[in-house]
Amino acid sequence: MSEENIVYVGNKPVMNYVLAVVTQINNGALEVYLKARGRAISRAVDVAEIVRNRFVTDIEVGQISIDTEEVVDDNGVTNVSIIEIPLHR
Amino acid sequence: MSEENIVYVGNKPVMNYVLAVVTQINNGALEVYLKARGRAISRAVDVAEIVRNRFVTDIEVGQISIDTEEVVDDNGVTNVSIIEIPLHR
Numbered sequence: 001m002s003e004e005n006i007v008y009v010g011n012k013p014v015m016n017y018v019l020a021v022v023t024q025i026n027n028g029a030l031e032v033y034l035k036a037r038g039r040a041i042s043r044a045v046d047v048a049e050i051v052r053n054r055f056v057t058d059i060e061v062g063q064i065s066i067d068t069e070e071v072v073d074d075n076g077v078t079n080v081s082i083i084e085i086p087l088h089r
Numbered sequence: 090m091s092e093e094n095i096v097y098v099g100n101k102p103v104m105n106y107v108l109a110v111v112t113q114i115n116n117g118a119l120e121v122y123l124k125a126r127g128r129a130i131s132r133a134v135d136v137a138e139i140v141r142n143r144f145v146t147d148i149e150v151g152q153i154s155i156d157t158e159e160v161v162d163d164n165g166v167t168n169v170s171i172i173e174i175p176l177h178r
Binding site: 038039040041042045046048049053061063064065066067068079081083085 | 127128129130131134135137138142150152153154155156157168170172174
């Protein structure tokens with residue numbers, strides 16, 4: 001998958017990410033991957049659901065995968081959960 | 090699936106839910122379903138990852154599903170995302 005087909009979901013308002021996904025699909029992308037970690041995971045699910053229910057009703061949610069990443073910060077190494085949600089037409 | 094095989098993840102500390110899953114598996118459950126909605130979705134993913142990485146290393150994450158539920162509260166009807174994470178041996 002090309003880097004353009006990935007939308008990284010962070011702490012911005014959910015509609016920012018919805019718009020990013022819808023834009024990619026309107027530009028011809030057949031598959032978009034939502035990626036998020038930590039607390040943004042809930043928001044990534046919201047993005048997928050809003051896109052699917054309100055904007056691109058023929059999109060399907062593919063095989064969702066979860067994993068753990070190590071993050072190094074001032075407090076040392078901590079584990080953070082990550083999610084990847086594929087959306088495809 | 091029987092009701093006992095479902096762990097509803099809410100706002101308690103993550104280890105409460107990890108313990109609930111591990112207890113069910115130690116009692117012979119072959120499959121446990123984690124369910125969460127809204128912001129607790131991130132915590133449900135944490136529970137799955139902690140169980141898998143630290144406690145029951147032969148468990149596998151099945152097909153994760155997401156959906157939207159309508160919640161009626163004082164402010165009217167709002168949509169909330171939900172997740173279901175099956176864990177099985």
